[in-house]
Amino acid sequence: MTIRELARICGVAVSTVSRAMNDRSDVNPETRARIRAAAERHGYVPNASARRLKIGTTQTISVVIQGELGQLLIEVLEHLGLAFADAGYDTVLSHVAEQHATAGTVERIVREGKFDGVVFLGRYGSADREASSQLSRRLAEIDVPMVFCTTPDYSGAASLHSSISVDDQTGAYELTSHLIAHGHRRIAFVGGGTERDGEHAWALRLAGYRAALGAAGISFDEELVVPSVLPDQLYTMRNGYESVAQWPGSGIPGDVTAIMAVCDAAAVGAARALSEAGRRVPDEVSLVGFDGLDIGKYHVPRITTVAQPLAEIAQSTARVLLATMREPDRAIEQVWIRGRVVEGESVRLLT
Amino acid sequence: MTIRELARICGVAVSTVSRAMNDRSDVNPETRARIRAAAERHGYVPNASARRLKIGTTQTISVVIQGELGQLLIEVLEHLGLAFADAGYDTVLSHVAEQHATAGTVERIVREGKFDGVVFLGRYGSADREASSQLSRRLAEIDVPMVFCTTPDYSGAASLHSSISVDDQTGAYELTSHLIAHGHRRIAFVGGGTERDGEHAWALRLAGYRAALGAAGISFDEELVVPSVLPDQLYTMRNGYESVAQWPGSGIPGDVTAIMAVCDAAAVGAARALSEAGRRVPDEVSLVGFDGLDIGKYHVPRITTVAQPLAEIAQSTARVLLATMREPDRAIEQVWIRGRVVEGESVRLLT
DNA sequence: CTGAAAGCGCTTACAG
DNA sequence: CTGAAAGCGCTTACAG
CATH class of the missing domain: 1.10.260.40 (lambda repressor-like DNA-binding domains)
Structure with a gap:
């Protein structure tokens, strides 16, 4: 018809x-x-294609997620869908499998003109820092409005794209301070990546952890930073599990009284590994995560964490993208939204 | 350009x-x-729109998910993306929020012509059975190939659409038989819905549970079927938790030795509720789930479950849809793929 | 192997 | 308030 x-x-x-x-x-x-x-x-x-061809707008926003699809990103996606729907836009997820995550794929998605705007959610580009930075610069030359959500844009010194994230560093600072206030001094950081370049969420969390130690006069011990054995699957249960299970050297040091996992999922995995190693949480080892997901809420013991204000992050993302669509020359902005420490049952008060 | x-x-x-x-x-x-x-x-x-207008193909498949986005559906989505990519198609998730889940929304997505084919994943239509059935019949009149994945099409007696699912009933049968073989006879079924119409995944699982009891000569006890207190969020931790925490009557009967949750997520929630009620798993109560997700794998104790062959389900879905796209008058087919019981640590052998 | 032309299904000035 | 016509950016017979 x-x-x-x-x-x-x-x-x-x-x-x-x-x-x-x-x-x-x-x-x-x-x-x-x-x-x-x-x-x-x-x-x-x-017919949507004919309409689009004539009118130049698809009323559709693409959310591009690359690689693993975790619960956190999915919840942000849901909130994004609602926020864009309020503005009259459909939202569509363009998931790029790890295997197909080349600059070409991403660029094609953006250039084809199927979308009025693009949100890069969670991660994009390759592990190679230089390649990612180059992709970021190429994307900046495409005149489709885009914004980065829960990920920086890796474009180097001067940001080329707006981005919206939880304030990872402050959250980790507060969480670490919480542990310190409970008497912990030997606190391990588990499951982060290896390049300490300060832009990834995990790196910012590590920086917050470090800053809190410093503020409390606790010396930073490189030995207590246990990097992920699965750098491609950082925000997973498996990462937390394997990283603790394969703790370098002779296993979990006996004097470690608390572990900060890179996220809630990793914390749950870490809890399982601790259990297998015969270390009870929180009686023998305290444990904290990050994100505030259900997986930590229903865990026994409930995981102490920093809850990300996901609805707010999504709404802010939609607001920035819609504004950029209306006004393409709008200034780039970096938005950091504060999370909130939520106490669970996984931290023991040392006396 | x-x-x-x-x-x-x-x-x-x-x-x-x-x-x-x-x-x-x-x-x-x-x-x-x-x-x-x-x-x-x-x-x-x-330009994709111009190309599509001329050529009549978008090389894009839409996966429509309605309401909650759980880990199971997400993993199926990932596999679907790979399977369709192999055939040269992009895959896009059109998530329909619960608030916007009307027949009109779904019909519009399909009719606009943005997609060459549509996969309905997990659920669609409203809670009202008659309305869902009507939607199914309306969809059947649209000449866009579509297939249902992990959900039946609710079109009534004669199926109007092909569908691919795990064999829920056989899986539940085997899981229940596993419990019975371990000496359990008072087994509760927790977290299903209320209409026993035999088409929903949970209802098929309940039917399998019932059949296994019957085969073992154990009489079915309506009291041991604890329906969800959250019928809109069946496949969540929260459902499992609330359903057990708000067990009707005077709480969990003392003679119940095992609980079968509607899925792994619900099992994890149920485990938390049991813990709060002071009932240890598996020492005092055994617990099984369904799906085979990481959430059960990293749980302490590891949840015994039926693992869904997600890659196979997705590949089969892609195969059926692509075949229907090539040959629109192809016969409707219902594919049921067998799952596999995976033993965890959550079932105790009663002696 | 290459070019000129028609037409996919719409929307939007432009007339009336 | 309504209609006839142009044109959005492509692809594909049809000629050459």
Whole structure:
């Protein structure tokens, strides 16, 4: 069913049908009603491609997620969907599998013109820092509005794209301070990556951890930073599990009284590894995560964490992207939203 | 950058550019190389809408998920993405928030012509059975190939759409038999819905549970079926938790030795509720889930479950949909794929 | 192997 | 308030 067929059925011109379908004011209310009734009856929906070609807008935002799809990103995605729907946009997830995560794939998605705006969620580009930075610069040359959510844009010194994230560093600082206030001094950081470049979420969390130790006069011990054995799957249970299970040297040092995992999922995995090693949480080892997901909430013991304000992060992302769509030359902005420490049952008070 | 501009830059006709970009054989290899190099240099990517309008194919499959986005569906989505990519199709998730889950929304997504095929994943339609059935019949009239994955199509007696799912009933049968073989006879089923219409995954699992009891000569006790207190969020930790915490009557009967949760997530929630009630798993109560997700794997104790062959389910879904796209009048088929009981640490052998 | 032209289904000035 | 016509950016017979 095309607009021409419907026009013939209704005995009007295609332009009139178009006006009726688009709720233009310059059409007789009765004509409008008649046409819309006929459209409904025949299941006519304007062809999105033709409309887009003519009008230059798809009313669709793409959310690009690369690699693993964790619960955190999924929840942000849900909130993004709601926020964009409020503004009249459809949201569509373009998931790029790890295998296909090349600059070309990402660039094609953006350039094809299927979308009015793009949100890069969680991660993008390759592990190679230079390649990611180059992708970021290439993307900046495409005139499709885009924004980065829960990930920096890796473009180097001067940011080329706006980004919205939880304030990882402050959150980790507060969480570490919480542990310190409970008497812990030998605190391990588990499951981060290896390049300490300060832009990844885990690196910012590590920086916050370090700063809190420093503020409390506790010396930083490189031995207590246990990097992930699965750098491609940082934010997973498996990462937390394997990283603790394969603790370098002769296993978990006996004097470690608390472990900070890179996220809640990793904390749950770490808890399992600790259990297998015969170390009880929190009686023998305290444990904290990051994110505030259900997985930590229903864990026994409930994991103390920093809850990310996901709805707020999503709304802020939508706001920045929509503003950039209206005003392409708008200034780049980096938004950091504070999380909140949520006490669970996984931290023991040392006396 | 349009095809016309690129044609002028290269000093050829637009038709030649088109041929070069589409890898047609009837173009001079040198011309082709020159054009493609120029396209790369200028970041030219053919406009997807114009292409689609002309050619009638988007090379894009939409996966529609309605309401909650759980880990199981996400993993199926990842596998679907890989399977369709192998066939040269992009996959896009069109998530429909619970608030917007009307027949109109779904129908619009399908009719707009943005997609060559549609996979309904996990659930669709409203809670109202009649409305869902009506939607199913309306969808059947749209000539976009579609298939249902991990959900039946609710169209009533005669199926109007193909569907691919794990064999829920057999899985639950085997899992229940596993419990019975371990000496359990008072086994509760926790977290299912209320309408026992036999089509939902949970209802099929309940049917399998019941059949296994019958086969073992254990009488079915309605009291041991504890329906969800959160019918809209069946496959969540929260459902398992609340359903056990708010067990009807005077709480968990003392003679219940095992609980079968509607899925792994619910089992984890149930475990937390049991812990709060002072009942240890598996020492005092055994517990099983369904799905085979990481959440159960890293739980302490590891949850005994039925692992769904997600890759196989996704591949089968892609195969059926692609076949339907090639051959629209192809027969409807219902595919049930067997899962596999995976023993964890959550079932105690009663002696 | 290459080019000129028609047309996919829409929307939007432009007339009336 | 309605209609006829142009054109969005492509692809594909049809000629050459």
